[in-house]
Amino acid sequence: MTDDDLAMPPFAPPPxxxxxxxxxxxxxxxxxxxxxxxxxxxxxxxxxYGAGMIALLSTRPDMSELPVMWMVGGAIxxxxxxxxxxxxxxxxxxxxxxxxxxxxxxxxxxxAVLFVVMGMLIHPSGPSxxxxxxxxxxxxxxxxxxxxxxxxxxxxxxAVFLRGALPVGARWIAAALGAGGGSxxxxxxxxxxxxxxxxxxxxxxxxxxxxAALLAALLVPRATDVR
Amino acid sequence: MADPKELMARYCDGDAxxxxxxxxxxxxxxxxxxxxxxxxxxxxxxxxxxxFLKVHRARxxxxxxxxPLPWIYSIAHRTFIDEVRKGKRAKxxxxxxxxxxxxxxxxxxxxxxxxxxxxxxxxxxxxxxxxLAGLPEQQREAVVLTKLEGKSVAEAAEIAGTSVGAMKVxxxxxxxxxxxxxxxxxxxxxx
Numbered sequence: 001m002t003d004d005d006l007a008m009p010p011f012a013p014p015p016x017x018x019x020x021x022x023x024x025x026x027x028x029x030x031x032x033x034x035x036x037x038x039x040x041x042x043x044x045x046x047x048x049y050g051a052g053m054i055a056l057l058s059t060r061p062d063m064s065e066l067p068v069m070w071m072v073g074g075a076i077x078x079x080x081x082x083x084x085x086x087x088x089x090x091x092x093x094x095x096x097x098x099x100x101x102x103x104x105x106x107x108x109x110x111x112a113v114l115f116v117v118m119g120m121l122i123h124p125s126g127p128s129x130x131x132x133x134x135x136x137x138x139x140x141x142x143x144x145x146x147x148x149x150x151x152x153x154x155x156x157x158x159a160v161f162l163r164g165a166l167p168v169g170a171r172w173i174a175a176a177l178g179a180g181g182g183s184x185x186x187x188x189x190x191x192x193x194x195x196x197x198x199x200x201x202x203x204x205x206x207x208x209x210x211x212a213a214l215l216a217a218l219l220v221p222r223a224t225d226v227r
Numbered sequence: 228m229a230d231p232k233e234l235m236a237r238y239c240d241g242d243a244x245x246x247x248x249x250x251x252x253x254x255x256x257x258x259x260x261x262x263x264x265x266x267x268x269x270x271x272x273x274x275x276x277x278x279f280l281k282v283h284r285a286r287x288x289x290x291x292x293x294x295p296l297p298w299i300y301s302i303a304h305r306t307f308i309d310e311v312r313k314g315k316r317a318k319x320x321x322x323x324x325x326x327x328x329x330x331x332x333x334x335x336x337x338x339x340x341x342x343x344x345x346x347x348x349x350x351x352x353x354x355x356x357x358x359l360a361g362l363p364e365q366q367r368e369a370v371v372l373t374k375l376e377g378k379s380v381a382e383a384a385e386i387a388g389t390s391v392g393a394m395k396v397x398x399x400x401x402x403x404x405x406x407x408x409x410x411x412x413x414x415x416x417x418x
Binding site: 011012013014016017019020023024025027028029030031032033034035092095096097098101102162163164165167168169226227 | 236239240241242243246247250254255257258259262271272275276279280281283284285286287288289290291292293294295297298301302304305385386387388390
């Protein structure tokens with residue numbers, strides 16, 4: 001058997017159906033997707049929202065007691081965790097209209113794992129910091145809720161922008177949106193929360209990324225799908 | 228054939244005739260893909276209409292200057308998968324000759340409407356379609372896209388939402404399985 005053996009004559013397709021004809025009768029111009037502009041709006045609106053959250057909640061009282069390098073390095077890491085997955089989820093390769101789902105998936109998984117591990121390993125504290133430990137671990141749940149609330153804006157905006165653009169691989173792109181949003185939540189917590197034990201910073205602050213990515217992967221494809 | 232990118236852009240700008248041109252340009256191959264996947268012309272008709280309805284409703288997702296074909300094929304792929312999952316009509320219908328593509332032929336058995344197309348042995352065509360139906364869904368899709376639709380492995384992977392490596396494996400396994408199936412049938416006939 002060769003490829004030529006498999007060559008088949010073209011099939012004659014049916015004419016346009018009545019429903020399509022009806023929809024075409026009322027056709028109107030639509031604004032095409034502009035990924036770069038969408039990315040700028042997504043990042044800008046999310047950052048403003050995140051900054052608003054910090055302003056509303058107040059900054060952590062132990063901030064001046066912590067190493068500057070750690071505060072700055074942590075903020076950069078969270079910011080990268082926020083921007084890179086969102087960039088990969090929204091921006092397609094030149095000439096294509098579908099986002100880079102494999103890279104986006106990789107970024108989502110990396111962020112989801114990395115922030116948990118980093119939070120467990122690196123967690124400096126000062127005299128004003130709090131330690132919940134394993135006994136009061138569950139008392140830290142407001143941080144998870146706050147982080148997820150912060151993730152809402154990038155996830156919802158991303159879902160709106162990508163509506164119809166993800167016939168396949170929607171879950172991975174959604175996970176990237178969730179990971180990006182969760183990282184913004186982590187950034188807000190980095191400046192707000194003074195609980196510094198490894199369980200809290202790893203499993204709750206880092207866990208925001210994981211939970212947001214999972215929830216987005218579960219829910220967002222329903223919103224981006226066109227029926 | 229007009230450039231699908233240009234047609235898609237005109238269509239998004241509100242030009243219905245551009246959509247008709249796009250349909251005329253894309254639907255023969257897309258329909259062929261759906262017939263080969265679903266093994267039913269009636270189902271493929273329905274899937275094609277659903278695919279283009281989705282294209283129409285999601286046209287705002289188009290990025291000017293981008294190639295819309297992988298996206299349209301992905302919508303067709305997803306529509307087919309959804310239909311299979313529904314489990315309503317997407318059954319493999321191997322023995323029903325009514326659903327096999329009919330090729331008009333002259334008295335000598337030569338296809339009348341395919342003089343410019345590669346000559347196809349109608350028995351081999353029927354056997355191939357039957358054998359395709361015997362493949363697992365993912366392997367069938369890989370063979371249809373890479374061997375019958377002429378897509379590259381990367382394009383097929385993008386359409387199916389999988390990795391290039393996975394698509395290569397599926398296509399290879401599917402092709403080998405198809406070769407065995409067709410070889411077996413040829414031997415049966417010879418016997």
